[in-house]
Amino acid sequence: MGRKSLTDVRQKEIIRSFYRVARKIGLENTSIAKVADEMGISNGLVMHYFKxxxxxxxxxxxxxxxxxxxxxxxxxxxxxxxxxxxxxxxxxxxxxxxxxxxxxxxxxxxxxxxxxxxxxxxxxxxxxxxxxxxxxxxxxxxxxxxxxxxxxxxxxxxxxxxxxxxxxxxxxxxxxxxxxxxxxxxxxxxxxxxxxxxx
Incomplete structure (x- = not known):
């Protein structure tokens, strides 16, 4: 079985963070900025993987x-x-x-x-x-x-x-x-x- 690409791994990390934030504050209140804050990264980095x-x-x-x-x-x-x-x-x-x-x-x-x-x-x-x-x-x-x-x-x-x-x-x-x-x-x-x- 091949190794997952860095992109796949990073996307999964972002999705998990999106899910954690949605659990805390509700999906409708969850934004790219809040996901970036949760992960301690920039909005731009999140948007590199999810436009x-x-x-x-x-x-x-x-x-x-x-x-x-x-x-x-x-x-x-x-x-x-x-x-x-x-x-x-x-x-x-x-x-x-x-x-x-x-x-x-x-x-x-x-x-x-x-x-x-x-x-x-x-x-x-x-x-x-x-x-x-x-x-x-x-x-x-x-x-x-x-x-x-x-x-x-x-x-x-x-x-x-x-x-x-x-x-x-x-x-x-x-x-x-x-x-x-x-x-x-x-x-x-x-x-x-x-x-x-x-x-």
């Missing part, structure tokens, strides 16, 4: 994708070759593990940009399609291993993600220690698992 704030937002979106893919592709999920491993994957998808990888406030601020910025809309759609492809591949593993018999895995993937997105949005209003939170999560997991056809 505009919009370019930085696209980079942040790619960073979100990379972080979120970790949930589905983590070693913890492994190969989906048993009902237990499939159940574990679904539980992980509905868990608060997403929060370990990315802040909800920043994520939903990014999501709101799809309605205002065409480039960001396309980037965000690509992000979602990447997540869907990875889940689709996991479901293919489950079918190849005889764990499920569902025919239309593309449709199943879309339905599962619609459930996850809706559930996650709603569950953001609860702490994970509340009984209501636990009750809702278990409800979503139960109904998602009921979508699978087994032999």
């Amino acid at each position: 505009t704030r919009d370019d930085l937002l696209i980079g942040l979106n790619e960073y979100i994708l990379e972080r979120h893919l970790n949930i589905i592709t983590s070693r913890e999920n492994g190969v989906i070759d048993s009902w237990e491993s499939l159940e574990n994957l679904i539980k992980n998808l509905f868990s608060r593990k997403w929060n370990r990888y990315f802040d909800d406030g920043v994520f939903y601020s990014c999501y709101a940009l799809i309605y205002r910025k065409k480039d960001f809309n396309e980037s965000f759609r690509n992000y979602l399609e990447s997540l869907h492809r990875v889940l689709y591949d996991k479901l293919k593993e489950a079918r190849a291993g005889g764990v499920i018999c569902n025919e239309n895995l593309e449709e199943l993937t879309e339905i599962i993600f619609a459930l996850i997105d809706g559930a996650y949005y709603y569950l953001g209003m609860f702490t994970d220690r509340e009984q209501a939170y636990e009750k809702q999560v278990n409800l979503y997991i139960k109904h998602t698992l009921s979508l699978f056809i087994t032999a």
Whole structure:
């Protein structure tokens, strides 16, 4: 595997700083100048790697994708070759593990940009399609291993993600220690698992 270029490394450092500042003061208040202050560098150096704030937002979106893919592709999920491993994957998808990888406030601020910025809309759609492809591949593993018999895995993937997105949005209003939170999560997991056809 080749070494990452200095440009790639520097861009990643700037994106991480952009994310840290957005977590502290909100995405809408985060500017190139504030990122530069956070890093102790000049605005010009940030703009050498990201010409505009919009370019930085696209980079942040790619960073979100990379972080979120970790949930589905983590070693913890492994190969989906048993009902237990499939159940574990679904539980992980509905868990608060997403929060370990990315802040909800920043994520939903990014999501709101799809309605205002065409480039960001396309980037965000690509992000979602990447997540869907990875889940689709996991479901293919489950079918190849005889764990499920569902025919239309593309449709199943879309339905599962619609459930996850809706559930996650709603569950953001609860702490994970509340009984209501636990009750809702278990409800979503139960109904998602009921979508699978087994032999």
